[in-house]
Amino acid sequence: MAEAVEARLEANRRPALSIIRDLAIAVAVIVLIWLGLRVLRSETALDALGPLAGKLVQALIGIVLGVVGIWALFVVGNSLVELLPARATTFVRPYLFVGPAIAVVSIFLVAPAIGTIIQSFTEVPEGEGPLYNYAQAFTDPALQVALRNNAIWLVLAPAGSLLIGLAFAGLVDRVKRESFAKAFIFLPLCISGAGVAVIWRFIYEWRPPGQPQIGILNAFVTALGGEPVPWLQEIPVNTLALIVAFIWIQTGFAMVILSAAIKGVPIELMEAARIDGAGELQTFLRVVMPSIRGSVITVFTLSAIAVLKVFDIVYVTTNGNFQTDVIANRMFNEMFRFRNFGFATALAVILLVAVVPIIVINVRNLRRQGIGA
Amino acid sequence: MRKYRWLWLAVAMAMVVAACGGDGGDGATTTAGDGAATTAGDGATTTAGEGGAAGDTGYEHLDRAMAGEFEGTTVDIVAQWVEGEEENFNAVLDPFREATGIDVQYEGLPDYELALQTRVDGNDAPDLAQIAQPGKMASYAADGVLVDISGWFDVDRLREEQVEGFVDLTQVDDGVYGVYYKTDVKSIVWYPVAPFEEAGYTIPTTWDEMTALSDQIIADGNGNPWCIGIESEAADGWVATDWLEDIVLRTAGVDFYNQWWKHEVPFNSPEVLAAADQMAAIWFAPDYVYGGNTAINATNIRDVANPMFDAAGPQCWFQKQASWIPEFWPGNRDVADREAWANPPGEASSFFYLPGIDPAVGNPVLGAGDMFVMFTDGDRPEVRALLEYLATPQGAQAWIEIGGFISPNTTVPTEWYTTYPNTDLVPILNNADAFGFDASDLMPAEVGAGSFWTGMVDWVAANGEGTEEIFQSIEDGWPAG
Numbered sequence: 105m106a107e108a109v110e111a112r113l114e115a116n117r118r119p120a121l122s123i124i125r126d127l128a129i130a131v132a133v134i135v136l137i138w139l140g141l142r143v144l145r146s147e148t149a150l151d152a153l154g155p156l157a158g159k160l161v162q163a164l165i166g167i168v169l170g171v172v173g174i175w176a177l178f179v180v181g182n183s184l185v186e187l188l189p190a191r192a193t194t195f196v197r198p199y200l201f202v203g204p205a206i207a208v209v210s211i212f213l214v215a216p217a218i219g220t221i222i223q224s225f226t227e228v229p230e231g232e233g234p235l236y237n238y239a240q241a242f243t244d245p246a247l248q249v250a251l252r253n254n255a256i257w258l259v260l261a262p263a264g265s266l267l268i269g270l271a272f273a274g275l276v277d278r279v280k281r282e283s284f285a286k287a288f289i290f291l292p293l294c295i296s297g298a299g300v301a302v303i304w305r306f307i308y309e310w311r312p313p314g315q316p317q318i319g320i321l322n323a324f325v326t327a328l329g330g331e332p333v334p335w336l337q338e339i340p341v342n343t344l345a346l347i348v349a350f351i352w353i354q355t356g357f358a359m360v361i362l363s364a365a366i367k368g369v370p371i372e373l374m375e376a377a378r379i380d381g382a383g384e385l386q387t388f389l390r391v392v393m394p395s396i397r398g399s400v401i402t403v404f405t406l407s408a409i410a411v412l413k414v415f416d417i418v419y420v421t422t423n424g425n426f427q428t429d430v431i432a433n434r435m436f437n438e439m440f441r442f443r444n445f446g447f448a449t450a451l452a453v454i455l456l457v458a459v460v461p462i463i464v465i466n467v468r469n470l471r472r473q474g475i476g477a
Numbered sequence: 478m479r480k481y482r483w484l485w486l487a488v489a490m491a492m493v494v495a496a497c498g499g500d501g502g503d504g505a506t507t508t509a510g511d512g513a514a515t516t517a518g519d520g521a522t523t524t525a526g527e528g529g530a531a532g533d534t535g536y537e538h539l540d541r542a543m544a545g546e547f548e549g550t551t552v553d554i555v556a557q558w559v560e561g562e563e564e565n566f567n568a569v570l571d572p573f574r575e576a577t578g579i580d581v582q583y584e585g586l587p588d589y590e591l592a593l594q595t596r597v598d599g600n601d602a603p604d605l606a607q608i609a610q611p612g613k614m615a616s617y618a619a620d621g622v623l624v625d626i627s628g629w630f631d632v633d634r635l636r637e638e639q640v641e642g643f644v645d646l647t648q649v650d651d652g653v654y655g656v657y658y659k660t661d662v663k664s665i666v667w668y669p670v671a672p673f674e675e676a677g678y679t680i681p682t683t684w685d686e687m688t689a690l691s692d693q694i695i696a697d698g699n700g701n702p703w704c705i706g707i708e709s710e711a712a713d714g715w716v717a718t719d720w721l722e723d724i725v726l727r728t729a730g731v732d733f734y735n736q737w738w739k740h741e742v743p744f745n746s747p748e749v750l751a752a753a754d755q756m757a758a759i760w761f762a763p764d765y766v767y768g769g770n771t772a773i774n775a776t777n778i779r780d781v782a783n784p785m786f787d788a789a790g791p792q793c794w795f796q797k798q799a800s801w802i803p804e805f806w807p808g809n810r811d812v813a814d815r816e817a818w819a820n821p822p823g824e825a826s827s828f829f830y831l832p833g834i835d836p837a838v839g840n841p842v843l844g845a846g847d848m849f850v851m852f853t854d855g856d857r858p859e860v861r862a863l864l865e866y867l868a869t870p871q872g873a874q875a876w877i878e879i880g881g882f883i884s885p886n887t888t889v890p891t892e893w894y895t896t897y898p899n900t901d902l903v904p905i906l907n908n909a910d911a912f913g914f915d916a917s918d919l920m921p922a923e924v925g926a927g928s929f930w931t932g933m934v935d936w937v938a939a940n941g942e943g944t945e946e947i948f949q950s951i952e953d954g955w956p957a958g
Binding site: 229244245246310311312315334336337419423424425426437440441442443444 | 591594616710711713714767768769771772774775921922923926927928931934935938950954956957
C-alpha cells in the first residue's frame with residue numbers, strides 16, 4: 105500500500121522548469137503582497153491621486169489584498185509544500201491550511217483569554233490575595249443586581265426567541281410568499297445591536313403627561329386613556345422591556361434555523377402521522393419536534409451565549425440604571441471608564457465560565473447529530 | 478533531482494526573509510525621507526520669524542519658536558473640539574503656526590475620552606492632548622505615560638496668572654502634568670427674559686428669594702419653576718452631581734468641599750447630607766420641577782429647556798446649566814449660524830448667578846476646565862513651545878474673541894471678552910469668593926463617573942427617598958487606596 109502511494113507520488117514528479125515557474129510565481133506573489141502592504145501602510149504613497157481617488161484606490165488595494173492575496177498565499181504555499189519530499193508533503197500540507205487559522209485564533213483569542221485570566225488574579229490592590237477581584241464581584245451590591253438580571257435574561261430571552269421563532273417557523277411553512285414573510289422576521293437581525301437599542305429607546309420614550317408622546321408605546325397607552333408609563337425606569341418592567349428588544353432581534357435567527365430544520369423532516373413521516381389520525385398540533389409536537397430537537401438545542405444555546413454577552417441594548421437604553429445593569433455593561437464600565445483592569449477581567453472570566461457549560465451542551469448536541477467527531 | 482528541490486526552497490525562503498527585512502529598513506527610510514520633505518516644503522513657504530514677535534513672551538521655548546528655531550517641525554495635538562469648536566481652536570493655533578513655522582496638526586476626536594485612551598494604549602499617543610478630568614490626568618500620570626513639565630515649564634508664573642486652584646489640580650506629588658487652558662462657570666441659572674419681566678418677577682439674589690420666587694410661580698399658575706433633566710446617554714446623572722456640588726460649596730464652604738472630593742472626609746458626611754436635603758427641597762418638592770422626578774430621569778439634558786420656550790409660554794422657568802446650553806435650545810439646535818438662532822442667549826433668555834446660601838461662605842463658583850497634557854518626551858522643544866503658547870493669553874485670544882471661551886488666565890484683558898455670555902460670566906468668575914472645581918471630575922472615576930452618577934439617578938428614581946442609604950453606598954464603594 106505504502107509503496108503504491110510512493111510510486112504514484114514519484115510519477116507526479118515534475119520537470120525542473122515547472123519548479124522554477126512555481127517558485128517564480130511564489131516570489132512574485134509575495135513581492136506583490138509586500139508592495140501592496142507597503143502602499144497601505146504609507147500615508148503619502150497615494151496622495152498624488154488626490155484625496156478621494158487615493159482613498160478609493162487604497163480601499164481597492166485592501167480588498168484585493170485581503171481576498172485575492174490570502175487565496176494566492178494558500179496556492180503559493182501549497183506549491184511550495186509540494187516541492188518537499190513526498191512523505192513530508194502529505195505530512196505538512198494539512199498544517200499549511202489549518203495553521204493560519206490556528207495561529208490567528210491563538211494570537212487573538214487564546215492568548216488574550218489566558219492573559220485575562222492571569223490578570224484577574226494578579227491585578228489586585230497591594231496586600232490582597234489573588235481572589236480579591238472575585239470576592240468583590242460576588243459581594244458588590246450593584247453587581248448582585250447585574251448577576252440577577254443576567255439570570256432573568258438567561259431564563260426569558262432564549263426561551264422567548266425560541267418559542268416565537270418556532271411558532272413563526274411552523275406557520276411560515278404554510279405561507280404563500282414564504283421568503284417574503286421570513287425576510288421581515290429576519291430583518292432585525294441585520295441591524296446592529298446599538299441600532300436596535302436606539303429604535304426601542306424611541307418605542308419606549310416617555311414624556312410628561314399632557315405632552316405629545318413621541319414613543320409609540322406611550323402614544324397607544326395615552327390614546328387609550330392611560331397615563332404614560334416610563335417603561336425604561338419602572339422596575340422590573342424595564343428589564344423585561346429590554347429583553348423584548350433582544351427577542352425581537354433573535355427571533356429571526358431562531359426562525360431561519362428552525363424553518364430549515366422543519367423542511368428537513370421527511371414528508372413521509374408527516375403523512376404517516378396524519379394517516380394514523382394525528383392532528384396538526386399532535387403532528388407538530390410528536391413528530392416534527394423530536395425530529396428538529398438538535399436544531400432547537402442549537403438555537404437555544406447560541407441565544408443563551410448571546411444573552412450572556414448582551415451589552416449594547418443595555419448600554420444604549422438605560423446604561424444600566426434603574427436596576428437594569430448586566431455583567432457585560434459593568435465590565436465595559438470597569439474597563440474603559442474606571443480603568444479597573446483586575447475587576448473587569450474577573451467579570452470577563454466569570455462570563456467565560458458561565459458560557460462554558462452552554463458550549464459543552466452545544467458541542468455534545470452537534471456530536472449526537474454526527475457533526476464533528 | 479529531489480535534493481535540488483531543497484535548494485530551491487531554501488532560496489525562496491531566503492528571498493522571503495530578505496523581503497521582510499527590507500520592509501523594516503525601507504519603512505524607516507521612508508519616514509525619514511518624508512520628514513525631510515516636509516521640512517523643505519514648509520521652510521519654503523514660511524519665512525523665519527514672520528510673526529515678528531520673537532523673544533517677548535517670557536517662555537523659553539516659545540520665544541525660541543517665535544524666532545523660527547523650530548521651523549518645519551510637526552506637533553500633533555488632539556482635543557474633543559470638533560466642528561465649530563474645531564474651527565475656533567484652529568483660529569487660536571493659526572497665529573502660532575504662522576509665527577513659528579511649526580506644523581501643528583490638530584485633530585478633534587469624537588467620543589473623545591475613549592478615543593484618546595485607545596490611542597494611548599496603542600502606543601499612538603499624540604504629542605499634546607486635551608483632558609477634561611484631572612482624575613484622568615492623574616491616572617495617565619500614574620501609568621507613566623505623561624511628561625512631568627515642572628522641570629522646564631515656568632510653573633510659578635502659571636500659578637500667579639491663573640485663577641487660584643488650577644495649578645494645584647495638575648499636580649501629582651511633586652510633578653506637574655498639565656496646563657489649564659479653558660474653563661467654564663457652572664453656577665448660573667437660565668430664565669426666559671421677556672415672560673419673566675412680563676410676570677413682574679425679579680432676579681433672586683439669595684437662595685431664599687429663589688425658593689420664594691419658585692413658590693410665587695406655582696401660586697401664579699405659571700407652570701413649574703424648574704426645568705431639570707439628567708439623562709445624558711452614557712453619563713446619566715452628572716447634572717445632579719453638579720447641583721449637589723454647587724450646594725455643598727454654598728453650605729459647607731470650599732475648604733470642606735476640597736476635603737470632600739479628596740475623600741479626607743466621608744462622602745456621606747453630615748454636611749453633604751444636609752446639602753442633599755437642601756437640593757431635595759427644590760428637586761422633589763411638589764410642583765417644583767416640570768414632570769416631576771420621572772421627567773428628571775427621562776429628560777435628556779438637550780431637551781430640558783424645551784418647555785421653557787413653549788409656544789404657549791414657559792411651562793418651566795429656570796435651568797441651571799453652564800453657558801454652552803443655549804446651543805441645544807429649541808430653535809437654536811442644528812442652526813450653525815448663531816445670528817439665526819430663534820432663542821438667542823442674552824435676549825430670549827439670560828442667566829443669573831445661582832445665589833449663595835450661607836452668608837458666612839459667601840458666593841462661590843463651581844466650574845470645570847480643560848487642560849493640555851503632554852505625552853511625548855520633552856526633548857522636543859517645539860512641543861514645549863506649543864504648550865507654553867497655550868498658557869499665554871495670546872494662546873486663547875482668537876477663541877475668546879469669537880466667543881464661547883473663558884480662560885483661567887487672569888492676565889487676559891477683560892475687553893477681549895466681547896460676546897455674551899462671557900461678558901457677564903467673567904465678572905461672576907472674577908467676583909467669586911471661591912472657585913470649586915467640579916468634584917465629580919476630581920473624584921476617582923469609579924465614584925465621579927460611576928457611583929456618584931448612578932447614585933443620583935437612583936435617588937431621583939426614589940423621588941428623594943433613602944438619601945442616607947444611597948450616600949452610604951457611594952461611600953462604601955469608594956475605591957481603596
